[in-house]
Amino acid sequence: MTKFFALAGVASIALAAPLHAQTSPQAAKPAPVASLVKQVDIPYQQFTLPNGLRVIVHTDRKAPVVAVSVWYDVGAKHEPKGSTGFAHLFEHLMFNGSENAPDDFFEPLKQVGATDFNGTTNLDRTNYFETVPTGALERALFLESDRMGYLLGAITQAKLDEQRGVVQNEKRQGDNQPYGLTRYKITEGLFPADHPYGHDTIGSMADLDAASLQTVKDWFTGHYGPNNAVLVLAGDVDVATAKTLVTKYFGSIKAGPKSVKRPAPVPTLAAPKAETIKDRVAAVMVSRNWAIPGGNDPDAAALDVAASVLGGLASSRLDNVLIKQDKLAVNVSAYAGGGAQVSNFGIRAIVKPGVDPKLVEQRIDAILADFLKTGPTQDEVNRVVTTRVASTIGGLESVGGFGGKAVALAQGALFYDDPGFYKVRLARLAAQTPASVKAAADKWLGRPAYALTVVPGPRDAYAEAQVPPAVAVKAAPETPVKGTRGPLPPVGALTGLTFPTVQRAKLRNGIEVVYAQRNAVPVTQAVLSFDAGIAADVPGKLGTQGLTLAMIDEGTTTLNSIRFAEAKERLGAQIGTGGSLDRTTLSLQVPSANLKPALALFADVARNPAFDEAELARVKAQTIAGIQQELTNPQGLIGRVVPRVTYGPDYPYAKAQGGGDPRAVAGLTRADLVAFRNAWLRPDKAKIFVTSDRPLAEVTAALDAALGDWTATGAAGAKNFAVAQTPAKPGILLIDRPDSPQSVIVGVVPTALKGTQDLLPLNTANDALGGSFLGRLNMDLRENRHWSYGARGGFQTAEQAAPFILSAPVQADKTGPSLASARDDVVAFLGKEPMTEVEFRRAINGAINALPGTYETSDAVLSAMQSNDLYKRPDDYQTTLTARYRGYTLPQLNTAIQGALDPKRITWVVVGDAAKVKPQLDSLGLPVEVMAASAVAGAPAGPVTATK
The missing domain is CATH 3.30.830.10 (Metalloenzyme, LuxS/M16 peptidase-like)
Structure with a gap:
């Protein structure tokens, strides 16, 4: 890997006893990537009904639940001109009842205790999913089959108008975010208007307004037949049971038209294109964007690696240069993916206030040019693959939801005609070399880019923001069709909860370990929880806790921030910080094969944070920029105002002020962070919570080796809840x-x-x-x-x-x-x-x-x-x-x-x-009191300069 700056000398500080020499995080050897890849396995069986419905079954008996996931081969890319947003609108309509289950589907699903039930639409598909108790599987299949085969008679003008309004407010909710219009501009900048991927999934307000009852019904008839769908059952079910029930409920539904995959070539711009838009944001955003091939292209895995190396890893090149070395940006990212046939590759940077955006753009272009010239190192490729495989292993514990095993099987079957495509994808990732990544990057990122810049200012008027005048719709008398399939099937016997036995142990220094064994995936999760939280933040210096946490993983006395990030990635470990009103946490998730070296790294972070002065100046600037961003975000403003309204200004929980007081943060010193850490993030205020497939004795021994001789010094912090709450008066x-x-x-x-x-x-x-x-x-x-x-x-x-x-x-x-x-x-x-x-x-x-x-x-x-x-x-x-x-x-x-x-x-x-x-x-x-958003932080809206 190209070294962008020399390893900085880090002064050691006597915050705690050092780690044992034999557990140096730098010397830790991770498990081979190949052995981790082998752990990713979702055995399945499949069959197809005569009407074309493809059914995939995965048996997982760890809990008495079954994930039901139906994926339809219809998404935004199938929408003709004038019908944008129809696939997503119809996703909503299909929750509003069918001929034999005329009420909202949420009612019967909630009654049976469904979890993770929802529906989503993207450019390529629409899906519906729910995880239900095993005894309720038959009812879930009845509901899914009824909306597949018996929906039309239940759609009325009233339901259409209702869900059209809901979808339009979903659109407004996205638009209302800072930088909320960039998704439209990037799509317009990369794709011709008539390209299948040339419009956003949410659609246009005009097309949604124009949707008539007949066009909506025609849309359903043309796309939602069984031969256009994949049904996955994952969990406490076997293939024999699945075949009986699926045939019973879906077998009589007639096949419909098969979705036609429209040609979707990857567009290439004739020349570089740049646009600038205004938005009410706190900082300039610059970006580079390309259209690239979809998920099954031979270059997809290589481009995925390229994006991670450039801006996806914590140790990415863009992070190292733009944020840590040159301090030109406060946030950077790169991503590749999004579509089955065509995807996007994007690089984005939020410019540090006071920095010329052109300079950031020049540095992005230079970093990209260097990457295209030299390619990644083998270590960078290995770190990407290890991180991705570890994340996949952890995500596959769930049978359903937004990213469990049912999702992996359904996506592979629908997009690539292979339920096991998840293995193909991981194998392709694992096979990448510096040369293959460089070749793909040269091929696709060497083409002209679409550059979009967002600058602060009043948002330009746009048609989508307008609220059209109400138009009276003269609807025919609505007489929903009454179903003939009979009532919902009864729910079978339901198995109650079996919660794992919680065990407790103690380390040599008295830290309590609270443990539960979980064997579904070979992963260990640990949370080092301190009795601190936002309530422990320092009066007059709000943001001290947050800045301390932000600095915890920015380097230790043995590893600087870049080396720490690299070490974490080699292990496939996720190490992060968090906080609630009452607790401050340091968390770890890692494949259990790498538990011991990961715990050494975890303990190094907990015991030996460096709070390096150079890193502190940078992180303070990022924090202050984040606070300014909060003042442009509706949820950020709510998060800063509501605690004061709820508790009054003096109660400990009123300290919840987002990133804190910007002027206080600007004045914080290394000594302030050391003092907070010594008072609150110490072993006598800590407990460790663990779930793991490894037994308690093994986990405790590993924890004891890493943390057992950690001792506290000085006085511990104390919270004061004797202060009365003084909520704001009604108004x-x-x-x-x-x-x-x-x-x-x-x-x-x-x-x-x-x-x-x-x-x-x-x-x-x-x-x-x-x-x-x-x-x-x-x-x-x-x-x-x-x-x-x-x-x-x-x-x-x-x-x-x-x-x-x-x-x-x-x-x-x-x-x-x-x-x-x-x-x-x-x-x-x-x-x-x-x-x-x-x-x-x-x-x-x-x-x-x-x-x-x-x-x-x-x-x-x-x-x-x-x-x-x-x-x-x-x-x-x-x-x-x-x-x-x-x-x-x-x-x-x-x-x-x-x-x-x-x-x-x-x-x-x-x-x-x-x-x-x-x-x-x-x-x-x-009474109505009006406050400017700039006043919410208690400081002027202008830029705040951090002290060094």
Whole structure:
């Protein structure tokens, strides 16, 4: 690998006892990549029905659940001119009921405890998926078959109008983000308008508005037949059972037209093309973009490696030069992929404030030119492959969802006619050499690029932001077809949750190890959890905890930041930091074959952070730039304002201010970080939570070798929760964010609750208000009024508090009515219209039946172990839930939530365009205070310079 700068000398600091010499992270030898690749295996069987439905079955008995995943060969690339967005619109419509299951599909799926149920659309396909208890498989197959073969009669003009509005608000929600219009510009810049990949999946507002009931029905008839689909069943099922049930429910559906794969050549620009757009962003973004071949092209794997080496790894060349060496950018990335036939290759950099963007572009071009000239090193290629294989192993623990085993099998079958294509992809990655990567990069990245620059300024007017006038639709009388297949099949016997036994041990220095064995994948996950968190941040110096965490993995006394990143990648290890209101964490995930060397590296980070002065200056500048970005992002603004509104300015949890106070961060010194680390990130404030396929004795011995002689020095930090909460008075705080096509509404209801209390009755009752898709808030603002893509609400639980917070992004012209409607929903639920018997049964049944799926993965178990510890619950808490749910009564739940929440105490925070929104809010009978977004951080909006 080309060395961009010499290894900097790092002064050692006496923060803790050093690691044992024999466990030096630099000397650690990883397991061979080939041995890791062999661990990736998803055995399957398949069969095809006479009507063309391809069925793939994978048996996994680790939990009594089955993932059901249906992939249709229809995506945005199949849409003709004038019909953009139809595939995605139809994905939504197919959740709204069929002829034999006329209500929202979320209702029967929730009743049986489905987890990971959703649908997605991209350029190449549409898919629907849910993970259900084994006894509910037959019901899930009935529902999937009914929307495949018996949907048309259930589609009405009202449903079309409803979901069209929801989709348009989904589009606005994406557009409302900083840099939110770049996806459209890059597509336009790379592809001819008539190319199959020449428009975005979400479609245009005009085409969505023009969709008629007949065109939508024609779209379904032309694309959603069984011979155009792949069905994957993965989990607690065998092929004989699958064949019987699939034939029963899908066998009578007639074949339809087969999707035709339109020619999709990879376009090449005749000459370099550059465009600049304005957006309300805090920093300039520059990018380079190319169209490249799809996933099955011989060059796809090589380009994937090239993207990772350039900007995908933590040790990437763009990171090393633009961020760490030259300090010209605060964020860089490179990616390759996205399509089955055609993909995108992109390089993106967020320019450091005060730096000339042209200089950043020149450096990107120079780095790319050097890469095309010399190619990657073998070590770079190996690190990419190891990292990718390790990530794949961990991701395949889940049978379904967005990225589990069912996804891998379905994608390979639909796109490449090979369910085992995941192995082909990994084999191709593992076969890459510096020469093969260089050749592919020369071929595809040596062509003219489309360069897009986004600069700060008022967003240019664009048609998609306009809200068209309401047009009355004269619809024919709607008489949905009544199905003839009979009622939903009964649910079979459901197996209850089997939560793993939690074991405990201690290291020599007294650090407690909380452990659960998980054998589904050969992976170990560990979380070193400190009793610190945002509540421990330093008054007057908010951002100290965050900057300390940002610096923890920026080099140790034995490895600088680049060497650390490289060592981590050679092991396929993910080492990261995190924090909640109450805890600060250092986490590790690694293939168990590399556990010992990874723990040596993990311990080096925990015990010997260097806090190098040169790295600190850079990370401070990145943090300050991130804070400025928060002030342009609707969720960033919410995250900074709501804690102060919820708790008052002095309560420890009000310290949650995103990246912190920019002026305080600018003034922080190395001594400040060392002091915070010594007071809070120390062994006497730590516990270690572990899930692993390796036994407790082996894991504890490895942890003890790495951390057992770590001792604390000096005084430990202490939190002060004696300060009273002083929530803001009821009213509306409007954060002015001009050019926003949506407003984000947040309602805060303070409570006297704590997370250590029994909140299960309250959370169960809230299922009917804001805790689920079928909750009243979402059904009102999304499904009934279609003013939002989604609304929710719940208790935001921390150790010492549990306020109720609801949120909804809504279209700008409906901000006032949306807030009024959400307020009415809350008032009614807590007053004259409490939880009903139907809502009660749905919540109880769904919660009980979902337990096996909820805790299917090690991630979920690890999270539960930490929550149980934080909230003072027993280790077997999850195993008590079924009996507790069954013991509740409807009056008990209504009494609990009505006693906890007072609707008269709601304070509202709205982020939106004040010129458009304030007149709507003024009519609601509440005082409205307007605040500029630049004032949210308590500092001027201009650039802040970090002290060195």
